[in-house]
Amino acid sequence: MIGLAFWIETTFRSAGGLAAVLLPAGPLVYLYLFKMMSFMQSRLGPMEAGPAGSMQLLAEVGKFLQKEDLFPAKADRIVFAAAPFVVLVSSFLLVVVVPFGPDAWFVNLDTGVFFAMAVSSVSVIGILMAGWASASKYSMLGGLRAAGQLIAYELPLVLAVMGVVIQAGTLNMQDIVLAQAEGEIFGFGGIGNPFIITQFLGFVIFMIAMQAELTQPPFDMPVAESELVTGYITEYSGMRFLLFFIGEFATAGIFAMIASVLFLGGWWVPGIDPDSNLFNILGPAVMFAKVLGVTFLVFWFRITYPRFREDQLQKLAWKVLIPLSLLNIVITGILKVAF
């Protein structure tokens, strides 16, 4: 590997981080929110801007940039203005530990997954800030609902990851990818050992908890438009609304990256040596393909199912998902010691 000066490397990694957060968000919105949702509802979706409406997103961004940046009269201006950035910073901190190839990583932390789970909880603060500072009852209720939901689903999310960590024997995201690439299923190493096979229960729990953490329907009580207008986003307009919107889909992309690292083998594809330099180029593309696969599931559920009630949501987390994920940890632990 070529040795670069520290600041050049840092600049590259920062630019890469920006790209990794913002680039997947656009295709996700266009492919799934505009097109897939339309087809599932027997309509065409945007068709006018560009071929098959592919430039629609640019038109939307342009529209939001032109809009006035409104502040409610009684709002706490500084907290109100800062809230969307806190949510976005949480997404940027998340992407820091995701590896995209043998040498293509931002920071190779030994506590990778744990760090990701820790910083993912920062976004709750931003949402509570937005809800409180808007000086509106709808926003306040939305913020409180969001906080209650995110706290409840953080536990199954973290516990589902524990199974993978026990099986891989490490918290380091890069080592988790390598453990899957070098793993074997009953002596057969042809496709490695993607943890979705052995940790299928963990994967299912992780996906449900992720859906709730992203506040995507059927877990969208915080923004429930039929009850709360749009919850904590109600008073936001223009650029700041756009930031919340980008944050929502960027975080979906990053959670999908984490899911594909933990359960689908990350940047690795079967048939190529994981130490091959090829993966520094191919890795990001492989990751993007896996992200599209994982987010397809997220948006499929988003479009298919109606919203939960608040009590059903809490019951699902505390009475079903958490006991199941604890069971998963116990079984994984026993099997780890036995084999």
Added chain:
Amino acid sequence: MTEAFLLAQAVEFDVASNIAFAIISIVMLYSAFKMVTTGNVVHAALYLVIVLAASAAVFILLGSDFVGATQILVYIGAIIVLFLFGIMLTKAQLGDDDSVASEKRSMGALVGTLLFVVMAFALVDTFGNDEINFGDPEPIAFTPSTVDASDLPTPVREALFISADAGEVELTQAQFDTLEPEVQRRVPGAEVFGNNKQIADAIFSQYIIPFEAVSVLLLAALIGAIVVARKE
């Protein structure tokens, strides 16, 4: 005694780390001051977020990312969120709240100063002569073993000039020592004694009884809270 306060005593004077530490501490001190002087409860909680985030940053700066991440997960992700939750459910008026600790300020300042003197003295007295090493490489233990060459990861084979079809090869300590740390950790039989491992070893062997006692205590507090809050 005076130089005990300076990080310059560290063997390698790390400029970048010291500058980062200075920036973090200034932000932290300012937010801590604003936290106790602001007139709005929600603002105070948000300033506390900055203080705790800065202390997590200091832990990460010292190469202890596990403690830093725990700080974020436990304090920012859970405790502050519950604080904000509680404040917003009860009284969370916008603007200044005059009833917030107006006459108790001098008392608070006195307690704060005393606490600062005691803790500063204790810390300087105990750790004043210790040296801080930023970014020490993690020790990697190795037990010499015989492995099949095809099981070795490619970087290890390349560095040691072993071909994939060499069959059984014996890895020696001398060979292991020639490898880069990044490659060393990939060798079968190598064990990284990083921060995580040291913390885990300490908690689950030396401090196992206090650790379990704390978890039972927390469980008791949890059940107590439910009993107090639920009136049949």
